[in-house]
Amino acid sequence: MDLDAFIAAHRAEWERLAVLSRQGRLSGAEADELLDLYQRVATHLSMVRSTAPDPSVVQYLSTLLARTRNKATGTRTNAWTDLVGFFAERFPAALYRAWRWWVPTALANVAVAFVIGIWVMRNPDVQSAWIPPEQVDQLVNNDFESYYSENAAQDFALRVWTNNAWIAAVCIAMGALGLPVIYVLWQNVVNVGVTGGIMAAHGRADLFFGLISPHGILELTAVFVAAGVGLRVFWSWVEPGSQSRLQSLSAAARASMSIALGLIVVLFVTGIIEAFVTPSPLPTWARVGVGVVAELAFLAYVFVIGRRAALAGETGDVGELDQSAAAPSAA
Incomplete structure (x- = not known):
């Protein structure tokens, strides 16, 4: 897999997910979009790990997905x-x-x-x-x-x-x-x-x-x-x-x-x-x-x-x- 071409093809989706994961309150449509993008990016991460495991890309996508999970499920209160x-x-x-x-x-x-x-x-x-x-x-x-x-x-x-x-x-x-x-x-x-x-x-x-x-x-x-x-x-x-x-x-x-x-x-x-x-x-x-x-x-x-x-x-x-x-x- 050509990693540079892969990044160029999907960068817009990653950046959009990053914006939604940092946004305060989401509308219904935005929440649906966030979950859809989350699934896509999770697939992208799996593809990168299996075919072109570049450490920086893997770290970036893993961090993005972790932040999105917190956004989707909510954060827990302290002990x-x-x-x-x-x-x-x-x-x-x-x-x-x-x-x-x-x-x-x-x-x-x-x-x-x-x-x-x-x-x-x-x-x-x-x-x-x-x-x-x-x-x-x-x-x-x-x-x-x-x-x-x-x-x-x-x-x-x-x-x-x-x-x-x-x-x-x-x-x-x-x-x-x-x-x-x-x-x-x-x-x-x-x-x-x-x-x-x-x-x-x-x-x-x-x-x-x-x-x-x-x-x-x-x-x-x-x-x-x-x-x-x-x-x-x-x-x-x-x-x-x-x-x-x-x-x-x-x-x-x-x-x-x-x-x-x-x-x-x-x-x-x-x-x-x-x-x-x-x-x-x-x-x-x-x-x-x-x-x-x-x-x-x-x-x-x-x-x-x-x-x-x-x-x-x-x-x-x-x-x-x-x-x-x-x-x-x-x-």
Whole structure:
């Protein structure tokens, strides 16, 4: 190929594409022209590389095409803007849009935990079946309380955070299967109910609620959110509506990832409370008050900020540029 003749033949197209790629706002006709020229120039670059790979021409055309791609697809915001947008809009909107799943999940699990706790409290045989009688006194009078203070606060906070983040991640990641979420919830509810029942049966209900409430209210809420979102992912392919099962599952899974990322921060807060507030010498009312305030702040975040973002059109899904192309669905 005669490279000089090739450049002369196509220089006008390259220069026109360069002008359009730098222009501010394009009309519809100009946008169509830009995309058409982009395809032509991409072909030109391929021809040059394969037949006459002149470095300067390859560099020029590659730069021109890269600039045109940015023009056609738009530029991304910086990381700090993305982070602020995530916590100000996407995460709370995703929480709000999923509340019909996680609020019933929370209420049902709390009710079951209380039923189990009352049953265990009223049946000594059940208590001994769960914990040998010789270990009950150790649990009631020492182990339950010392658990929150036997390790350095910062180490304990990290351990609690990673453990709870793992539970939440399992609920969301395994959500498409459904049953693993139910299993995790059942294990959690039984653990809380049995421990609370044994403590109450031995007159230590005040200690139980005084220690579990500061961090546990928000912590359990986060777990119930993760479980509810996981169950929503499961239902998205069971009952996809007007979308295909793959489209419905993909949209629910992408939104669930936004919630999973946000819950990492929520669970970090609960870990700090559990490590530094729960075992602190503050009076019980003050420690419990911290937990109540944290829970109310979370609910306000969801039902005020999240509702506002959802009504403004935020879905909690990733941006359009990060979504794969979707096939048409039935109306």
